[in-house]
Amino acid sequence: MATTLSTLAYLVASVLFILALRGLSHPETSRTGNMYGMIGMGIAILATLFKPGMGFGGITLIVAGLAIGGTVGTIVAQRIQMTALPQLVAAFHSLVGMAAVFVAAAAFYAPESFGIGTRGHIHGQSLVEMSLGLAIGAITFSGSVIAFAKLAGKMSGAPITFNGQHWLNLGLGILLLVLVITFVATGNGLLFWLIAILSFALGFLLIIPIGGADMPVVVSMLNSYSGWAAAGIGFTIGNLLLIVTGALVGASGAILSYIMCKGMNRSIINVLLGGFGSEGGTAAAGGGDADRPPVKAGSPEDAAYMMKNAQKIIIVPGYGMAVAQAQQVLREMADLLKKEGAEIKYAIHPVAGRMPGHMNVLLAEANVPYDEVFELEEINPEFADADVAFVIGANDVTNPAAKTDKSSAIYGMPILDVERAKTVFFVKRGMASGYAGVENELFYRPNTMMLFGDAKKVTQEVVQALQR
Amino acid sequence: MNATELATQAQSMAQRALELAEQARRAAEAAAPVAAAAEPFLYLLTIFLLACFVGYHVVWNVTPALHSPLMGVTNAISSVIVVGAILAAGTADTVVARIFGFLAVTLAAVNIFGGFMVTRRMLAMFKKKGG
Numbered sequence: 001m002a003t004t005l006s007t008l009a010y011l012v013a014s015v016l017f018i019l020a021l022r023g024l025s026h027p028e029t030s031r032t033g034n035m036y037g038m039i040g041m042g043i044a045i046l047a048t049l050f051k052p053g054m055g056f057g058g059i060t061l062i063v064a065g066l067a068i069g070g071t072v073g074t075i076v077a078q079r080i081q082m083t084a085l086p087q088l089v090a091a092f093h094s095l096v097g098m099a100a101v102f103v104a105a106a107a108f109y110a111p112e113s114f115g116i117g118t119r120g121h122i123h124g125q126s127l128v129e130m131s132l133g134l135a136i137g138a139i140t141f142s143g144s145v146i147a148f149a150k151l152a153g154k155m156s157g158a159p160i161t162f163n164g165q166h167w168l169n170l171g172l173g174i175l176l177l178v179l180v181i182t183f184v185a186t187g188n189g190l191l192f193w194l195i196a197i198l199s200f201a202l203g204f205l206l207i208i209p210i211g212g213a214d215m216p217v218v219v220s221m222l223n224s225y226s227g228w229a230a231a232g233i234g235f236t237i238g239n240l241l242l243i244v245t246g247a248l249v250g251a252s253g254a255i256l257s258y259i260m261c262k263g264m265n266r267s268i269i270n271v272l273l274g275g276f277g278s279e280g281g282t283a284a285a286g287g288g289d290a291d292r293p294p295v296k297a298g299s300p301e302d303a304a305y306m307m308k309n310a311q312k313i314i315i316v317p318g319y320g321m322a323v324a325q326a327q328q329v330l331r332e333m334a335d336l337l338k339k340e341g342a343e344i345k346y347a348i349h350p351v352a353g354r355m356p357g358h359m360n361v362l363l364a365e366a367n368v369p370y371d372e373v374f375e376l377e378e379i380n381p382e383f384a385d386a387d388v389a390f391v392i393g394a395n396d397v398t399n400p401a402a403k404t405d406k407s408s409a410i411y412g413m414p415i416l417d418v419e420r421a422k423t424v425f426f427v428k429r430g431m432a433s434g435y436a437g438v439e440n441e442l443f444y445r446p447n448t449m450m451l452f453g454d455a456k457k458v459t460q461e462v463v464q465a466l467q468r
Numbered sequence: 469m470n471a472t473e474l475a476t477q478a479q480s481m482a483q484r485a486l487e488l489a490e491q492a493r494r495a496a497e498a499a500a501p502v503a504a505a506a507e508p509f510l511y512l513l514t515i516f517l518l519a520c521f522v523g524y525h526v527v528w529n530v531t532p533a534l535h536s537p538l539m540g541v542t543n544a545i546s547s548v549i550v551v552g553a554i555l556a557a558g559t560a561d562t563v564v565a566r567i568f569g570f571l572a573v574t575l576a577a578v579n580i581f582g583g584f585m586v587t588r589r590m591l592a593m594f595k596k597k598g599g
Contacts, residue, residue, distance in 0.1 A: 010551075013548075018522060018526060021523070021527060021541065021542070022526050024541065025529045027533070027594040030534055030537060030591045031588070031592070033541075034541060034587050037545055037587075038584050041545065041547075041584070044551055045551070048555060048558075051555065053558070053559040055558070058559060058566075061557050061566065061569075062554050062558055065557065065570050066574075066577045068577070069573065069578040070578075072578050073579065073581030073582030077582040077583075077585035077586040082593075085590075088582075088586065089536075089539050089543060092543045092578075092579050092583060093543060095547075096543065096547055098572075098575055099550070099572040099579075100549055102553065102568045102572035102575070103552040103553050103568070103569070105565075105568045106552075106553070106557075107552070107556070107565075108565075109562050110556060110560035110562050113555055113559040113560045113561065113565070119562075223539055227542065231516060233549055234516075234552075238508065238512065240515060241551060242548055242551060242552065243515055245519075245545050246516075247516050247517075247522075247523055248519060248522065248527075248545070249546040250520070251523030251524045252523055252542045255524065255528060256527075256538070259532075348533075350532065355536060356532075356536060357532060357536035357537070360532075360535070360594075361536045361537075364593040364594045369595055369596055370533055370594045370596065371596055372597065375533075
């Protein structure tokens with residue numbers, strides 16, 4: 001009877017989790033959705049606590065763990081800056097991975113508790129599932145730690161590549177497979193830990209060759225892995241809720257990775273093999289610099305004057321805005337321009353920022369209403385009748401070479417058609433090319449004006465000029 | 469047809485229904501252990517694949533503006549692995565397994581609370597024009 005009840009509770013929790021994801025189809029329903037998710041998790045935890053065999057000591061231990069973890073999690077979530085969100089998410093993924101490793105270890109040392117055999121005599125099929133959960137969990141952990149270090153600037157965002165890297169990874173992958181097969185055949189404890197160590201090494205090696213701007217793909221992919229790890233553990237211990245939730249999360253991360261790859265017109269394999277734009281900074285395209293018209297540099301006052309007289313302005317934020325923390329002052333600028341009678345819209349490229357939807361959160365934090373923010377397909381037809389495109393901290397995603405130059409590294413990538421606007425302002429620190437290492441021909445167009453300087457400082461100066 | 473005949477007929481039909489029910493019960497009893505022992509994996513796999521489809525359809529409906537909160541929520545719910553951790557910490561018969569269970573409960577709890585809280589913070593910021 002108790003088992004039926006807990007199974008029923010797990011079913012309710014699964015449905016609530018699905019509703020939590022369903023709510024995210026619109027900002028208005030999303031908050032209720034998040035509430036459903038919390039209730040679902042509460043039900044799952046309570047149902048498990050009332051399972052037979054739970055002693056007083058066990059429950060004390062569990063409550064202590066929940067209290068410690070819960071306090072840490074709550075404090076971190078409340079203190080974190082929204083610009084640091086990508087590294088927080090990466091850090092959280094690593095914890096799920098590590099938890100999966102620990103649960104797999106617990107199942108290995110106490111198989112009776114999960115009904116998968118007795119110690120030293122675990123069912124073969126359970127060993128397969130266990131090693132899957134363990135390996136994916138361990139890869140998620142170390143991969144996420146590297147992603148965290150790169151995103152938090154604790155290690156260089158540049159790709160780390162060396163000769164024979166892919167062969168080494170392939171070799172380790174095959175070795176992992178051999179270890180798993182031997183482990184399933186023998187159920188040896190030493191092999192369990194060898195699988196863990198090898199998987200940690202693989203996760204580390206798989207992420208180091210991937211560069212900073214490809215992080216949206218990596219973060220989504222690790223999100224997906226954390227789901228598959230949970231599903232793997234779910235199969236091991238025969239728990240429906242873990243399987244359903246793992247599948248949901250795995251599918252979600254996979255779709256996000258796909259969207260991010262499509263946003264760069266690259267295959268997931270291409271991203272994972274890494275090394276893209278390894279040097280970045282030096283101009284790669286064409287040697288005909290001398291033939292080019294000079295770049296026009298303008299002052300914030302010029303920009304303020306032109307935007308004051310504009311009817312329609314589209315703002316294109318990129319990672320540079322996040323780095324400079326310019327979102328707040330950008331909104332002030334937009335408010336002043338609205339008072340002058342201009343229509344303001346924001347255009348977001350799918351891969352802007354360091355995680356999916358990063359720019360939307362930063363703009364929302366700066367109190368930009370979400371109905372002024374548009375996705376690429378929605379906004380692209382509107383650039384033609386915009387007076388000004390104000391590009392702040394974005395580069396590659398506006399480069400028309402992606403549409404015309406077949407030799408370009410970014411050829412085929414969907415871009416924001418800012419060049420169709422009457423005037424384009426580029427807020428940039430210098431003339432360096434973007435992450436892809438491709439020079440942006442837009443800088444040399446007659447209707448483009450460069451505003452050199454830190455994104456926040458330049459925008460502040462525009463605001464001051466507008467107030468005058 | 470008089471009332472007595474009708475009653476007799478009804479009685480015999482009730483008798484037959486009872487027999488059928490008994491047969492069905494025996495058949496179910498005979499089949500249950502087979503289904504439970506031979507096909508739990510297929511049963512779990514079915515659920516897994518169906519859940520993948522549900523996830524696929526639900527997530528394509530998520531608006532791109534909310535992709536960051538989506539990562540927050542999925543991160544929080546993937547910590548449902550805490551269920552396995554609780555079972556280990558609460559019911560395992562070896563100290564090692566209990567320690568691993570406790571560690572896993574703690575890590576998963578960081579994610580559960582952190583994930584839902586940070587998502588709530590994010591979602592609270594998304595406002596309409598004039599809202």
